[in-house]
Amino acid sequence: MPQSLTLLAVSKTVPAQTVLQFALAGQQAFGENYLQEAVEKITHLADSPECPPLEWHFIGPLQSNKTRQIAQYFNWVHSVDRFKTAKRLSEQRPEGLAPLNVLVQVNTSGESSKAGVPPHEALALCQQISALPHLTLRGLMTIPSAMPTPASHLAHNATTNLEKEFLVCRTLFQQLQAQHIGRADTLSMGMSADLELAIQCGSTCVRVGSALFGARPAKPD
Numbered sequence: 001m002p003q004s005l006t007l008l009a010v011s012k013t014v015p016a017q018t019v020l021q022f023a024l025a026g027q028q029a030f031g032e033n034y035l036q037e038a039v040e041k042i043t044h045l046a047d048s049p050e051c052p053p054l055e056w057h058f059i060g061p062l063q064s065n066k067t068r069q070i071a072q073y074f075n076w077v078h079s080v081d082r083f084k085t086a087k088r089l090s091e092q093r094p095e096g097l098a099p100l101n102v103l104v105q106v107n108t109s110g111e112s113s114k115a116g117v118p119p120h121e122a123l124a125l126c127q128q129i130s131a132l133p134h135l136t137l138r139g140l141m142t143i144p145s146a147m148p149t150p151a152s153h154l155a156h157n158a159t160t161n162l163e164k165e166f167l168v169c170r171t172l173f174q175q176l177q178a179q180h181i182g183r184a185d186t187l188s189m190g191m192s193a194d195l196e197l198a199i200q201c202g203s204t205c206v207r208v209g210s211a212l213f214g215a216r217p218a219k220p221d
């Protein structure tokens with residue numbers, strides 16, 4: 001069965017005017033990392049009569065003090081990695097809005113510094129989250145640790161580390177589907193530099209920033 005593919009336009013640091021241009025050209029889904037910047041853009045564009053309805057995805061690090069606004073302004077969250085935060089998002093989802101779509105972020109690299117739940121804990125966390133009333137569990141997301149190392153480029157037929165990480169996530173995603181946990185229809189993998197490999201590895205949602213909008217200025221913080 002051919003997989004469907006969503007292009008998530010990652011518009012962090014991109015001005016609202018530029019987002020509007022893309023929206024008028026037909027792009028609907030936008031991803032943001034920085035909450036304050038995002039809320040300003042979302043409210044500005046929601047008030048702008050020429051802007052079509054947009055779908056906003058929060059893809060940045062999640063902290064407890066951010067959940068209220070995320071639950072209020074966003075349609076999706078890709079970076080859930082703890083039950084406690086998921087529970088807050090569910091409790092804080094305003095009445096009258098559709099359930100918030102969430103993805104569980106998996107740490108496929110094994111680096112302890114990285115966000116995300118370890119692969120062996122992912123399915124149990126998904127199971128717990130799928131019971132929360134104001135969330136819809138849609139699948140998994142990963143940010144791999146690194147680009148392929150030069151050594152793996154040289155090795156014949158070597159599976160790159162990157163590919164291994166994508167495949168760890170895809171295997172978990174297939175288990176979610178097989179076990180009917182949540183509505184497992186979304187696997188968020190791949191950014192500007194690695195989107196082709198991610199698609200080959202089964203991604204249904206690529207998060208693309210610089211390849212659409214050009215290089216970003218250095219992070220403000």
Ligand SMILES: *Cc1c(COP(=O)(O)O)cnc(C)c1O
Binds near residue numbers: 033191209
């Ligand atoms: C910034 C960001 C992206 C987009 O990165 P590009 O390399 O500009 O395509 C995708 N995913 C996450 C989580 C990001 O923070």
